[in-house]
Structures are given as C-alpha cells and as structure tokens.
Amino acid sequence: MLTRFYNWILERAPGLNGMARKHLTEYYAPKNFNLWYYFGTCNLLVLANQIVTGIFLAMNYSPTAAGAFDSVEYIMRDVEWGWLIRYMHSTGASLFFVTVFLHMFRGIMYGSFKRPRELVWILGVLIFVVLMAEAFMGYVLPWGQMSFWGAKVIISLFGTIPVIGHALVEWIMGDYLPANATLNRFFALHVIAMPLVLLLLVVLHILALHEVGSNNPDGVEIKKGPKGNRWDALKPADGIPFHPYYTGHDIFAAAFFLTVAAFIVFFAPTFGGWFLEHDNFIPANNLVTPLHIKPVWYFTPFYAILRTFPSFLGTTIWGVLAMFGAILLLALLPWIDRGEVRSVRYRGVGFRVALGVLVCSFLGLGLVGAGVTAEVTPAWFPGADVTTLENVFGRSMVTGYFGFFIFLWLYTRLGLERPRPVPERVKAHA
Template sequence: MAFVEKKLPADAPVVDKALNWVDSRFPLTKLWNDQWGKYYAPKNFNFWYIFGSLAMLVLVIQIVTGIFLVMHYKPDANLAFASVEYIMRDVPWGWLVRYMHSTGASAFFIVVYLHMTRAFLYGSYRKPRELIWLFGFAIFLCLMAEAFFGYLLPWGQMSYWGAQVIVNLFGAIPFIGPDLSLWIRGDYVVSDATLNRFFSFHVIAIPLVLLGLVVAHLIALHEVGSNNPDGIEIKENLGPDGHPVDGVPSHPYYTFHDIFGVTVFLTIFSFVVFFAPEMGVTSLSTITLSRLTR
C-alpha cells in the first residue's frame, strides 16, 4: 500500500500540520479517540467510578517519586539507612519526595480497595468482564509484592523485622518452607543479599509487570466497555449515529468529572504529606539496625 499523507491548506496552523505529519506515520489521533476522546461510557457513572483514574494518578506519582529516590538511595546494608537520612536531611526537597512516595503507597492501596469495592457492588467481575477482573486481581497481587519488597529498603528496625517475619511465613509451608525462605532471602538471615534482590524487584521487575498488567487491564476494559450502576449494556442500544444512546464521550464529560475527583484527592493527599506523613507516630524505621542484626 502506497504511503498517503493528508493534504492540508497552506495556511493551516502549525499545530495541525505537525499533528497531520505524525498521524500519517503513527495513529496518535486514532489512539486518543479510541481510548478516550470518542470512547463512549455510560451516562450514569457515580462517585465509585472515579477511583480507577485516581489509581492511575497515584501510579504516576509513585513512579516519578521513585525515580528521584533511586538517584540518591544506596542498596547496601552499610549505606542504605544513611542514604535515606541523607535524602531526608540534605537532598533539596528530598523529604517531600520521600513523604510523597510513602504516603502514595498507602494512598495506592486505599484507592485500589475502593476501586475493587465498586467492582463488587456493581458486578464488574461478571461476563463479559472476567478478564478485566483477572487482570485487576493480578495487579493487586503485584501491588502487595511491590509494597513488601519496598518495605525493607529503609533498612531500619521496623522494615528489617517486618521483612524477617514475612519471609519466615514462607518457612511454614510443609516440606519446601525452609528452602524457600532461604531462596527468598539469599542468606540465612535478612542481609545485604536480601536488600539487593528486594531493591531490584522493587525498582525494576515488579514495576514492569505492573505496567504491563495495567495496559492489559485498560485494553480489556475498552474492548467490552465499562459497567454501570444500572447494569445496562449501553452497546445494545445504539442511536442513528451508531453511538450508544445511554453513553457519552469520555472527553470532555468524564475528563472534567475526573479532574474534580483528582482535585479533591490531591487536596487530601497534600494535607497528609505536609502535616501528617507519619500520622504522629515515630516510625521504628528511623532507628538504624545495630551491627548484631546486620
């Protein structure tokens, strides 16, 4: 098939010309329209349907803050705790980045739990949305693994003994438990080997899997369409224009719907980050490990 580029008037805006040039080589506008711009969603979305977009927002916050934290963190048993204190005390705005990351981790689970609650309330696990549910379940498992691997990284008392307890849970599995615990730790106790492998899983392996599952989750969602409180399949009732009568384009309707939710969420999130990042409790992770526990 011969390459064909759409012809625009000579006086067309530069932005239109640039977009046309890109669209001739990559389906940017088509992707936008298919996935959001002209993607029809039910008209009767309520409060519960805002947490999916909030989960995406928190995921972006976690990735961005995580990148900046890794720039200064040292995955070494002798340097990890000191590097966290360095981030908090000496890195410009390091305290803010770390508190955004730690608060974001808690916010991620809160938002995901509410998102799952909506799925239970309105039957989003039923046909034809089984794959959406399964991908979401896999995302939840990845989040738990990501939180577990990241919990050890501050290398303080609470993170160390928390990791020790959780790893020892695998030791309770009959026959293979002790060997499995040893394999997970990489040593007979939680040590530098454990810290390094947990760091690699937390920063590289699990995030890659998580991003892949999120993409699959969204593709499956847009293939079969969103559920709604009334349980009506909007694709079964199309108007003369071929669009669902009971649906509206996601943009601009749900763009502004989500912006309102994001504004409320960021207000609460900012309050916690700036005024109560540790909820008034002095964390044991601010106490370094003694040489006896390394």
C-alpha cells in the same frame, strides 16, 4: 505550527489517531457514572507519582545493610527537596492502597466482575497481588527496625512449605537473615521488575475494559434498550464519549485528590504512625526485637488472618494458606457469584447484608492486624485475657470474611436470591 506538527506526527504514525479515537473520543461510557468511578483515575495518578518520585529516590539510595538507613536520612536532610519526594512516595503508597481497595469494593458492589468482564476483574486482582509485592519490597528498603523484622517474618512464612521451605527462605533472603543480598535483590525487583509487570498489567486491564465496555451503577449494558439517535444510529443511546465529558470530571477529581494528598504530605506525613511507623525511624538491629511486630496498615487484614487462623496438627501452614486463599477467592468471585443481577441496587437483601458483613470483617481484621484490639481490650475489659479476646474477635472476623464467599456461592447456586426488577436502560445521572 501545532497543527502542522500534529499532522506531521500522524503522517508517520497514523495508528495513534485511531488509538486516541478508540480509547478516548469514540469510547462510549455509561452516562450514569457516580463518585465511585473516580478511584480508577486516582489509581493511575498515584501510579505516576510513585514512578516519578521513586526514580529520584533511587538516585540517592544505597542498597546495602550498612548504608540503606543512612542514605534515607541523607535524602531527608541533605538532598534538595528530598524530604518532600520521600513523603510524596511514602504517602503515595498508602493512598494507592486506599484507592485500590475502594476501586475493588466498587467492582464487587456493582458486579463489575460478572460476564463479560471476568478477564478485566482477574487482571485487576493480579494488579493487586503485584502491588502488594511491590509495596512489601519497598517497605524493606528504608532498613529500619520494622523493615528488617517485617522482612524476616514475611519471608519466614515460606518456611512452612513442606520439604523445601527452609531452603526456599534462604534462597529468597540470600543469607540466613535479611542482609545485603536481601536488600540488593529487593531493590532491583522494586525499581525495575515489579514496576514493569505492574505497568503491563495496567495497560492490559484498560485494554480489556475498553473491549467490553465499562459497567455502571445500574449494572445494565448501555447497548440495551433503544439504540442510537437522529445523528448517528450506531452510537449507544445511554453512553457518552469518555473525552471530553469524563476527562473533565476526572480532572476535577484529581485536583480534589491531590489537595487531600498535599495536606497529608505537609501536615501529617506519618499519619500517626499508620503511613510511616515510629519503629522504622530506628536503624535495623537483628539483636533487638520491637515490642510489637506488625506490618504497615494495608497488609494488616491479611496478617490478621495469618495470626488468628488456628494451627492444625502443630503447623501454621493452614494460616498461610488461608492468607493467600483470601486473595485467591477474590479472583474466583466471577464463578462464585452466579446471580444474574449485577448491581447492589437491585440485588436481594441477602447480598446487601453479606456485603456489609464483608466490609465490617475486613475492617475488623485490619484492627486486629494493627494491634489496636490488643491495646483497647485492657481499657474496655479490665482483667480480661487480652490474647483470648483478641483471638475470639479475630476469628469471628475471619469467619465473616470467608463466610461472605461461602454464603454467596450457596445463595446464588440454590436460587435463594429475590432481586428487584432491573430497568431496561440505565437511569440518567441525577
């Protein structure tokens, strides 16, 4: 019966069979994928979770300043399994950024942004930007203290734009302060517009990837070297069909990932205030400012760039430009890095050291943006000026982050890199 139903579908939509072959059974991926390549699948898994849980949350949410916080409490306390759906959504948001950050790091480490995959990389950066916008709007919706003040601080950044800044802030808010109009438009964008754009970019990202083929830890194309075998001379010798080989691996990775996510959801859904901040369990009050206004953890590196970047000529617009420039540089990476070798396995010592500096700088910026450095400074340096030390540390991390791109441009443009010999074919998986 299933066979007859399948044949009935194919008679009326024959293109589906060709699509499945192109993107699954006849899509040849390198045979040496490792652990780093699981995070792309985890991204799709979390995206599906966010869409499904978001639909159920939207059914009981009230996008008004008077009812938003109470509707979230109603979901948590009175809706059947509402607490579980809400925690799955909030935990999923943080895990989404965990997997995206690791996925992007793998791309930088193995040179997945290099020719001919520049478009794949740019689409990935656009996904990251849209995801940040989606997460920010979702962060505002619970309408707790950090939601309100976070919205006020972030939207006020547009006020640094000369001439039109203040008018632009009022236009985005729909009021002089975040209020009903802000919640309504953020709710509409969060549940309709941004998810549609995100899904479109994800589809384009995957289609673009399958046109040029996947990179691998060796950074060598699978069509390079001896081709084919005695069964089919057209098949790449160093590639294997994505299905059933890697789909089986991905199912195992997804099961492990879901197990870790379940432990967080059931035993530590707030993750010590990192995933859900304590101040956000207090209703929004525009007359009471929280002691420390800071964004959720996945925004903290970019928030730290904004905070610690020195003002110039009495304006903070340079900090805003630096914050957005930190993301723009990621999109320009294919043209910044002109090295011929892709993978970190065979790149020069300078690149490996610079990559380590980039990672340490990004993590350090996250600590500064989250206020951790301000909390530990009095204990580690009694009597020291907390603000001065935090600025010194933060600016050194900013220098390390932007220095990576400057160094990479000079390192590869001036021919200073001395890479190791690259193998002709990809090495077999251990």
